[in-house]
Amino acid sequence: MDPVDSSDQDKLSYEELSRLCAELQDRVTRGISTQQQLISIKNELDEELNRFKIIQDFSKEGLFQDSIEGFATVATEYFIQAFQQPHCLFAECREDGQLQVIGQFGFNNTVIPCVLPLLSKDLPERAGFLLGEHPSFKTKLAFLQLEDALVAPMYRPDNSFYGLVVAGQQKADQRFYDPINPKDRHAFTVMATKASYLMYNFRTNELLKQEIRERRRMEQMLEAKANDLLRSNAELEQFAYVVSHDLKAPLRNVQGFADLLRRDQSGISPASREYIEMIWEEVKRFSDIIDALLRYARVSTSSVQDMKEVDFQQLVYKIEGQLSLTLQQRKAQLQYQNLPTIQANYRQMQQLLQNLIINAIKFTPEGRMPFIHLEAEPTQNGYRFAVKDNGIGLRPADQKRIFGLFQRADREQQFEGNGLGLSICKKIVEQHKGKIWVESVGPGEGSTFFFTLPYRQSEE
Amino acid sequence: MLNFYSASNGQVNSKKAIQQCLTAALGEAPPSTFRDKMLIVVHSTIGHDFDEIIAGAREVCPQAELVGCTCAGVIGKEGANESMRALGVMAIVPGKAQEYHVTSCDNIRGHNSYEEARKMALELKTTGADINMIQFLASGIDIAADRAIEGIESVFGENIPIFGGTSSDNMRAISSYQFADGKVLERGAIMIGYSDPTLTVEMGVHHGSVPIGQPFSVTRSEGNRVIEIEGEAAWPYLMSKLDFPADTHPGPCIPVAGMAELLPEDFREPYDNNHILRVIVKVDEDGSFYMPVDCPQGTRLWIVERDEELIFGGLDRMMKRLTAQIGNREVAAVFHTDCAARGRAMFDAIVKDEIIENMQQPLTKGTPLPWLGMYGFGEFTRLKAKNLFHNYTTSIYALIRR
Numbered sequence: 001m002d003p004v005d006s007s008d009q010d011k012l013s014y015e016e017l018s019r020l021c022a023e024l025q026d027r028v029t030r031g032i033s034t035q036q037q038l039i040s041i042k043n044e045l046d047e048e049l050n051r052f053k054i055i056q057d058f059s060k061e062g063l064f065q066d067s068i069e070g071f072a073t074v075a076t077e078y079f080i081q082a083f084q085q086p087h088c089l090f091a092e093c094r095e096d097g098q099l100q101v102i103g104q105f106g107f108n109n110t111v112i113p114c115v116l117p118l119l120s121k122d123l124p125e126r127a128g129f130l131l132g133e134h135p136s137f138k139t140k141l142a143f144l145q146l147e148d149a150l151v152a153p154m155y156r157p158d159n160s161f162y163g164l165v166v167a168g169q170q171k172a173d174q175r176f177y178d179p180i181n182p183k184d185r186h187a188f189t190v191m192a193t194k195a196s197y198l199m200y201n202f203r204t205n206e207l208l209k210q211e212i213r214e215r216r217r218m219e220q221m222l223e224a225k226a227n228d229l230l231r232s233n234a235e236l237e238q239f240a241y242v243v244s245h246d247l248k249a250p251l252r253n254v255q256g257f258a259d260l261l262r263r264d265q266s267g268i269s270p271a272s273r274e275y276i277e278m279i280w281e282e283v284k285r286f287s288d289i290i291d292a293l294l295r296y297a298r299v300s301t302s303s304v305q306d307m308k309e310v311d312f313q314q315l316v317y318k319i320e321g322q323l324s325l326t327l328q329q330r331k332a333q334l335q336y337q338n339l340p341t342i343q344a345n346y347r348q349m350q351q352l353l354q355n356l357i358i359n360a361i362k363f364t365p366e367g368r369m370p371f372i373h374l375e376a377e378p379t380q381n382g383y384r385f386a387v388k389d390n391g392i393g394l395r396p397a398d399q400k401r402i403f404g405l406f407q408r409a410d411r412e413q414q415f416e417g418n419g420l421g422l423s424i425c426k427k428i429v430e431q432h433k434g435k436i437w438v439e440s441v442g443p444g445e446g447s448t449f450f451f452t453l454p455y456r457q458s459e460e
Numbered sequence: 461m462l463n464f465y466s467a468s469n470g471q472v473n474s475k476k477a478i479q480q481c482l483t484a485a486l487g488e489a490p491p492s493t494f495r496d497k498m499l500i501v502v503h504s505t506i507g508h509d510f511d512e513i514i515a516g517a518r519e520v521c522p523q524a525e526l527v528g529c530t531c532a533g534v535i536g537k538e539g540a541n542e543s544m545r546a547l548g549v550m551a552i553v554p555g556k557a558q559e560y561h562v563t564s565c566d567n568i569r570g571h572n573s574y575e576e577a578r579k580m581a582l583e584l585k586t587t588g589a590d591i592n593m594i595q596f597l598a599s600g601i602d603i604a605a606d607r608a609i610e611g612i613e614s615v616f617g618e619n620i621p622i623f624g625g626t627s628s629d630n631m632r633a634i635s636s637y638q639f640a641d642g643k644v645l646e647r648g649a650i651m652i653g654y655s656d657p658t659l660t661v662e663m664g665v666h667h668g669s670v671p672i673g674q675p676f677s678v679t680r681s682e683g684n685r686v687i688e689i690e691g692e693a694a695w696p697y698l699m700s701k702l703d704f705p706a707d708t709h710p711g712p713c714i715p716v717a718g719m720a721e722l723l724p725e726d727f728r729e730p731y732d733n734n735h736i737l738r739v740i741v742k743v744d745e746d747g748s749f750y751m752p753v754d755c756p757q758g759t760r761l762w763i764v765e766r767d768e769e770l771i772f773g774g775l776d777r778m779m780k781r782l783t784a785q786i787g788n789r790e791v792a793a794v795f796h797t798d799c800a801a802r803g804r805a806m807f808d809a810i811v812k813d814e815i816i817e818n819m820q821q822p823l824t825k826g827t828p829l830p831w832l833g834m835y836g837f838g839e840f841t842r843l844k845a846k847n848l849f850h851n852y853t854t855s856i857y858a859l860i861r862r
Contacts, residue, residue: 025673042808
């Protein structure tokens with residue numbers, strides 16, 4: 001066996017060791033680079049997560065803006081935060097198709113027109129894209145002086161073009177800002193979609209708010225007019241009441257003196273006697289009108305709060321007694337049964353039914369036996385009463401008119417009356433939140449007067 | 461007595477950002493404080509509009525003096541934020557006496573760091589003879605930090621505690637900015653002298669890296685400029701060892717191109733490490749690079765790698781030492797400087813948040829403290845009664861009521 005040259009062996013080992021050392025160091029440094037790359041990947045994921053949080057925050061804050069400018073400011077700030085770009089621009093497509101700038105961030109030294117020289121057809125892609133990838137489109141936005149940017153069109157829920165959002169960097173920014181990562185296109189599109197929904201909601205809400213404001217304004221106007229009308233009606237009624245009441249006193253004097261003249265006719269010529277009789281008749285008619293007017297006015301001035309349970313069966317029975325003489329004279333037949341008990345103003349109900357029954361008798365031609373049938377039928381909200389007669393009937397044209405003041409169905413004035421009875425009825429029913437109307441097949445066919453009364457009167 | 465109020469946010473509108481910060485910070489102070497004379501220390505990331513920050517602060521606090529610098533991220537009681545537009549403030553409101561003194565310079569560089577720092581220190585000394593600690597915020601791109609410390613110590617002596625850091629950008633190592641006297645500076649420095657007799661400062665510093673492989677020898681240098689390593693152009697040599705192209709800009713290399721240098725024996729135990737780290741943020745065309753401190757010929761430099769156990773374990777040990785130093789005394793406020801590379805460049809969000817939590821929790825004990833920190837290019841932290849400049853560390857400065 002040859003002797004081993006230990007120095008040679010040491011030398012070899014040292015070289016080998018150095019080589020291994022260098023290789024080890026190389027591997028370690030490469031390991032550091034790999035570790036660094038892993039951290040970069042992890043950071044990218046962290047950034048994505050953070051971006052997701054920012055989009056969530058944007059969704060919340062974007063909802064609560066008072067103006068579209070406020071919304072656009074918030075939107076641009078969130079885009080800046082999410083994509084770490086120094087400039088952002090937000091434009092909305094107007095009805096005329098023009099893109100109006102509604103918000104911008106960071107373009108302090110750049111002149112931006114109010115309306116972008118762009119139309120939806122100029123957009124190279126439907127999803128988000130990089131400005132640098134489309135030189136012709138970049139030229140259209142040259143005034144923004146952006147070297148590169150993320151661009152995303154926005155669409156309404158019906159897929160119509162709604163606007164544009166741009167976030168990017170100018171040349172000077174590239175000193176500190178990393179180049180735009182093409183991978184951000186997707187997230188940018190997602191955020192732009194979110195922004196478009198928020199903007200659409202904002203605009204829709206704005207329209208709704210405007211409509212509500214307009215409705216409120218109209219309602220207030222109507223309410224004011226209704227109040228004016230009520231006030232003027234009340235004043236008018238008060239005036240009518242006062243006038244009627246004040247006219248009544250001198251008229252009573254005239255009527256008294258006419259009575260005296262009627263009773264003591266000594267020394268009065270037959271012609272004068274006839275005149276006195278005419279005066280007496282006219283004064284009575286005048287007095288009847290004033291009485292009716294006073295009743296009409298009292299319906300308004302009397303309190304609807306004075307409500308109590310009214311037994312209509314009993315009430316009609318009472319009226320039948322009061323009108324017994326008239327009924328007998330005309331051989332009239334009054335039929336009624338199972339009438340309900342409802343909360344109402346007793347005196348007004350008495351007047352209402354009395355007027356309708358008297359009318360039924362009055363407007364039945366002499367020689368015909370009046371037949372009056374009264375019934376009540378429950379409905380969803382209250383009772384519907386019907387007072388049916390076999391009188392002269394009504395032409396369709398008269399059926400609404402006759403409820404007006406001083407309106408008469410009998411234009412030839414064959415029947416006595418002052419044209420106030422049905423006005424009073426209408427007023428009473430309306431005071432009770434009901435309706436009154438008449439149905440008649442035609443002249444000579446009789447009429448049915450309907451009125452409704454709710455089950456209970458609300459307390460107002 | 462100085463009172464401290466802090467806040468931070470990620471609001472992108474610079475004016476809104478500063479105004480919201482100040483409103484949030486001073487929200488705890490009496491309402492009239494907004495009109496008081498005060499000092500506002502600002503840390504901002506590079507994306508903000510600095511003029512807007514200054515204008516916004518003036519609107520809210522018209523009597524305030526605003527100083528500060530840019531950084532790669534802000535650390536507040538609210539947590540860390542490394543976005544392009546992050547902002548943090550510490551509002552320092554004095555009592556009746558003049559308890560803080562501020563000066564600045566607009567051109568501090570490697571070659572004049574001693575002179576500029578001395579000039580500033582002299583200026584402070586004339587207004588505040590009783591200054592008992594100094595906060596120093598300087599440009600981080602081209603500074604000889606050890607010379608700057610010497611400049612300050614030449615006026616205040618070696619016993620003056622110096623804390624602070626150097627400004628940074630977003631790890632690109634292109635430019636960083638400082639704010640002083642309503643101006644934005646690019647190569648400036650701010651020096652704040654505190655003379656509140658009720659305050660003292662306790663500091664902690666730690667990094668979690670270990671050297672790997674064989675060291676390289678500096679074979680030619682001038683001051684803090686390293687010209688050659690192992691007889692070759694320094695930067696290309698280092699890049700070849702890291703498997704990077706020779707013309708790589710130092711910015712992207714910061715997380716991996718840290719250089720370790722042996723610490724004197726006395727400092728190793730309190731530092732929890734045998735090596736102190738150096739960052740390279742400036743490279744000349746001839747392939748020489750600049751260290752933040754002198755690097756004489758013969759200096760041995762190691763490539764380093766971080767050690768997770770050392771990072772977390774060392775941080776706990778540092779906080780234990782710091783809390784022991786503080787004892788039962790009240791913490792008035794905390795300033796904090798972390799190396800920019802200890803942010804997202806080196807740690808993911810979870811690890812980073814855990815590190816910050818592990819620092820804040822032992823001091824705050826559940827009640828948030830005024831806290832202003834930044835990710836900068838370097839840290840001024842006193843170690844074993846000596847002011848030193850560090851890189852790649854977490855450095856914490858707790859202002860304590862005596």
